[in-house]
Amino acid sequence: xxxxxxxxxxxxxxxxxxxxxxxxxxxxxxxxxxxxxxxxxxxxxxxxxxxxxxxxxxxxxxxxxxxxxxxxxxxxxxxxxxxxxxxxxxxxxxxxxxxxxxxxxxxxxxxxxxxxxxxxxxxxxxxxxxxxxxxxxxxxxx
Amino acid sequence: xxxxxxxxxxxxxxxxxxxxxxxxxxxxxxxxxxxxxxxxxxxxxxxxxxxxxxxxxxxxxxxxxxxxxxxxxxxxxxxxxxxxxxxxxxxxxxxxxxxxxxxxxxxxxxxxxxxxxxxxxxxxxxxxxxxxxxxxxxxxx
Numbered sequence: 001x002x003x004x005x006x007x008x009x010x011x012x013x014x015x016x017x018x019x020x021x022x023x024x025x026x027x028x029x030x031x032x033x034x035x036x037x038x039x040x041x042x043x044x045x046x047x048x049x050x051x052x053x054x055x056x057x058x059x060x061x062x063x064x065x066x067x068x069x070x071x072x073x074x075x076x077x078x079x080x081x082x083x084x085x086x087x088x089x090x091x092x093x094x095x096x097x098x099x100x101x102x103x104x105x106x107x108x109x110x111x112x113x114x115x116x117x118x119x120x121x122x123x124x125x126x127x128x129x130x131x132x133x134x135x136x137x138x139x140x141x142x
Numbered sequence: 143x144x145x146x147x148x149x150x151x152x153x154x155x156x157x158x159x160x161x162x163x164x165x166x167x168x169x170x171x172x173x174x175x176x177x178x179x180x181x182x183x184x185x186x187x188x189x190x191x192x193x194x195x196x197x198x199x200x201x202x203x204x205x206x207x208x209x210x211x212x213x214x215x216x217x218x219x220x221x222x223x224x225x226x227x228x229x230x231x232x233x234x235x236x237x238x239x240x241x242x243x244x245x246x247x248x249x250x251x252x253x254x255x256x257x258x259x260x261x262x263x264x265x266x267x268x269x270x271x272x273x274x275x276x277x278x279x280x281x282x283x
Contacts, residue, residue: 053249106247
């Protein structure tokens with residue numbers, strides 16, 4: 001009795017893979033204190049699963065003045081109404097030039113209807129900042 | 143009696159003529175560069191590629207203007223999306239390391255997908271040494 005099933009194209013990479021993902025860049029001038037706000041997102045289509053292959057993000061203080069505050073960025077997956085952060089970064093200050101960058105590969109799977117988002121949060125009315133986000137996602141058949 | 147595994151009718155992806163592909167680019171850069179491509183890779187027809195690992199490294203070899211950004215990145219272009227997938231972003235202006243970044247297991251690419259490493263140094267003075275490396279496994283689609 002065989003203990004292994006036939007592996008003919010069972011691997012996700014062989015189930016009609018297609019690329020997805022998104023890129024986001026902006027200066028977020030004028031933000032006062034804000035709680036988590038989604039700046040860009042991707043929703044897994046019906047009948048598909050999605051591998052979150054790679055993600056990168058950076059946050060850069062490109063202004064001066066305002067209050068000394070914290071700038072947060074993150075990637076997250078929201079599934080079943082619960083948000084699961086997968087990559088986070090923070091800088092603080094009100095001085096031009098402060099920046100931080102984070103990268104990650106293979107951050108797991110998302111199901112049909114799940115949302116992959118890039119989110120921003122600022123704790124006070126500080127200087128302007130620029131944020132960047134990019135992610136690579138591979139969809140396949142469920 | 144022999145006990146073993148059935149021979150699959152179609153082997154797993156890593157059994158289908160896997161071929162390591164490594165790309166590495168290095169440069170010593172002075173001044174404002176605009177966007178420059180260090181290397182580029184396109185998945186050939188009839189193949190897929192698994193992006194195994196990548197590393198970016200940036201080192202300032204001569205002082206430059208304070209708070210001017212140096213950006214080293216890997217970008218990904220497909221028929222559906224274009225995005226930067228990995229960044230090393232620095233505003234370090236004094237001699238010394240500006241940082242390293244690594245990622246691993248960054249997923250599948252299909253025929254026609256393009257991966258490229260680029261840099262853009264905004265400063266018009268000082269020099270930087272930069273290095274971008276990646277390894278993929280290319281296999282039969």
